[in-house]
Amino acid sequence: MSAIEKLKLNKNISKAMLAAGYFNAKKLQTKILPRINGGQNVVAIGPEGCGKTTAYILASLNKIKGLEEIAPRILVLVPDIASGEQVIEQYHQLNRNRNLRILGLFSGPSLDAQVLQLTDGVDIIVATPDRARAAYLKLGLNLNKIQMLIIDDADIIIKNGLQLPTVEIARAITKGQFLLFSAVNHAKLTKMYDYFLINPDIVEVDDLDDSNLVTFDQLLYQVPNFKTKLNLLHLLLADEDVFDKVVVFVNSRFTAETVYKKLQLSRKGKIAIFKARGMVPENFDKVADFMANPQFNILLIAQEDAENINQIKVSNQLHFDIPENNDTYTCRVLLGNADANENLFITFCTDLELSQIRKLEQIQGKRMTLMNLPDDLYIETETLKKKPTTQEPNPTRGAAFHEKKPSNQKTENYSARERIRMTGKISNKRNY
Numbered sequence: 001m002s003a004i005e006k007l008k009l010n011k012n013i014s015k016a017m018l019a020a021g022y023f024n025a026k027k028l029q030t031k032i033l034p035r036i037n038g039g040q041n042v043v044a045i046g047p048e049g050c051g052k053t054t055a056y057i058l059a060s061l062n063k064i065k066g067l068e069e070i071a072p073r074i075l076v077l078v079p080d081i082a083s084g085e086q087v088i089e090q091y092h093q094l095n096r097n098r099n100l101r102i103l104g105l106f107s108g109p110s111l112d113a114q115v116l117q118l119t120d121g122v123d124i125i126v127a128t129p130d131r132a133r134a135a136y137l138k139l140g141l142n143l144n145k146i147q148m149l150i151i152d153d154a155d156i157i158i159k160n161g162l163q164l165p166t167v168e169i170a171r172a173i174t175k176g177q178f179l180l181f182s183a184v185n186h187a188k189l190t191k192m193y194d195y196f197l198i199n200p201d202i203v204e205v206d207d208l209d210d211s212n213l214v215t216f217d218q219l220l221y222q223v224p225n226f227k228t229k230l231n232l233l234h235l236l237l238a239d240e241d242v243f244d245k246v247v248v249f250v251n252s253r254f255t256a257e258t259v260y261k262k263l264q265l266s267r268k269g270k271i272a273i274f275k276a277r278g279m280v281p282e283n284f285d286k287v288a289d290f291m292a293n294p295q296f297n298i299l300l301i302a303q304e305d306a307e308n309i310n311q312i313k314v315s316n317q318l319h320f321d322i323p324e325n326n327d328t329y330t331c332r333v334l335l336g337n338a339d340a341n342e343n344l345f346i347t348f349c350t351d352l353e354l355s356q357i358r359k360l361e362q363i364q365g366k367r368m369t370l371m372n373l374p375d376d377l378y379i380e381t382e383t384l385k386k387k388p389t390t391q392e393p394n395p396t397r398g399a400a401f402h403e404k405k406p407s408n409q410k411t412e413n414y415s416a417r418e419r420i421r422m423t424g425k426i427s428n429k430r431n432y
Contacts, residue, residue: 013061017094026051028205033059035201041178043193045185045204047358052181053087056150057094059179060124063148064100070121071145072103075173077129077166079156081106084126087152091124100124105131105141115140129157129165136169143169146176154182154189159352163192170196183358186351187224213364215333218345220357220368227380229348230262233320235377236346237298238266245291247299247314249306249332251321253279256300259320267298274301287314303328319347322356330363 025033028050032042036059046052060074078084084104091102105114105127111134118125118140125132125141135141149170151157157166170178178200180193185204193200223229237243250256256273260280263271269282272290276283284290290299291314299314303323323329333345347368349357361367373379 013058013094017058026054028052028203029055029058031205032203035203036177036179037062039177041197041200043180043182043185043197043200043202045182045202047183047206047362049362050205053090053152054094056152056179056181057087057090060148060150061091061095061100063177064123068101068121068123069145070119071142072118072122072125073145073147074124074150075132075143075146075148075169076124076126076150076152077132077157077169078126079153079160079162080128081108083153083156084128087126091126102126105135107131111135111138111140118142129162129169132169133165136172143172146173148177148179149173151178151180151193154180154192155184155186155352155355158188158192159355163188167192167195182355184354186222186354188351213330214335215330215364215366216335216343216345218333218347218368220370221346221348221373222354222370223348223350223373223379225350225380225382228377229320229350230259231378231380232348232373233259233318234262234266235374236318237263240297242344243297243316245297245314246316246318247287247301248318248320249301249303249323251303251323253277253302253304255321256302259300263298270296271298271300272296274299275305316344317346319345322347322349322353322360326356326360326363329360333364 028044028046032044032055035042036056044052044055056076060076064073076084076087078087084106088102088104091100095102100123101121102124103114103117103122103126105125107128107130111131114131115135115138118135127135132141136143151166151170154166157163178197180197180200182189185202221232223232233248237246248259250259253273257279260271260273272282272284273280274284274287274290282296284293284296284299287299290296303321306328317332319329347357357368
């Protein structure tokens with residue numbers, strides 16, 4: 001029996017796989033496809049390239065059986081248009097032997113036109129969460145027949161701030177199977193799927209590339225948010241015996257100035273910004289000048305000013321931010337002629353940056369060493385901005401204006417999900 005046959009897929013799907021050049025199943029696919037075929041709700045965690053998209057496309061194609069329906073049976077939520085178009089293309093690639101109707105719901109075309117397309121009948125929908133919610137609220141997206149809800153790149157959906165429409169769509173589906181895919185697992189991800197999943201089957205694979213890169217060992221501190229990251233940097237750099245000379249990389253001059261003001265509280269007169277350009281008086285245009293100056297021991301470098309810096313000969317290097325270009329980071333941690341034991345490379349990341357860390361680890365072919373947070377680190381909590389409770393008098397209103405009577409004033413402020421629940425579109429019977 002071949003590796004493809006072991007997946008126990010429909011024969012037509014297996015033939016389409018072979019025709020598309022898929023001859024071997026990846027580790028994640030062999031782990032989750034039996035669970036999905038068994039009807040379980042699955043949360044799959046794995047790095048880019050481990051076969052997540054192919055796995056759920058195969059599972060969903062294998063799921064649809066029977067006659068055509070007007071209402072869709074598979075709904076795939078993706079973080080953006082580009083990834084959605086790639087998913088649709090792969091659906092068509094693996095769907096050569098079946099005549100399924102596949103529709104993309106993305107911003108751009110008229111929503112009314114898309115709603116008309118939905119009423120003509122569709123089997124599989126690939127959509128961004130906000131567009132799917134808009135179609136649902138317009139009574140164009142019927143979720144009553146959904147057999148499988150797939151949330152792809154859930155970590156990026158969270159990073160894009162699309163948790164709310166994702167949760168609203170998921171909670172509106174009362175009978176379907178739920179599949180969630182992410183490159184990383186963190187507290188924000190768990191918080192999102194806890195709204196609609198109870199005890200899902202969590203499958204995680206840890207594939208690394210067979211890389212020949214030889215890099216310095218790197219320490220990783222994972223924190224929940226930016227403010228906590230600032231507190232951690234301030235706490236670590238207080239040890240001047242360890243960090244007698246250190247370069248701190250940030251992604252922008254604005255962040256450099258923010259970090260500078262934070263560190264000034266305890267290290268005044270010892271911190272400088274590389275190519276400050278008038279932001280602060282403490283400035284160096286060459287790293288060598290910083291190294292030769294005994295007064296300063298912390299140099300902040302914005303990525304936009306570090307383009308011509310290749311191998312910085314500083315034993316202590318901290319990445320407060322992760323560069324957008326993976327090669328930029330990788331070049332800095334390549335092991336040169338220096339003694340690896342004399343160098344300290346530390347990287348900070350928030351939950352939302354963890355997926356970037358996983359990509360960097362894949363490139364290097366090894367994991368960073370995850371460090372425990374110091375006991376005396378103050379963890380900042382994320383607070384939502386509250387709307388003002390009182391209104392100032394409006395001087396532009398004329399004398400004929402009268403405030404509404406108390407009996408006519410609306411005091412409720414229902415969310416979109418609560419309004420839908422009151423109209424009966426979301427079941428009140430499920431326990432969360």
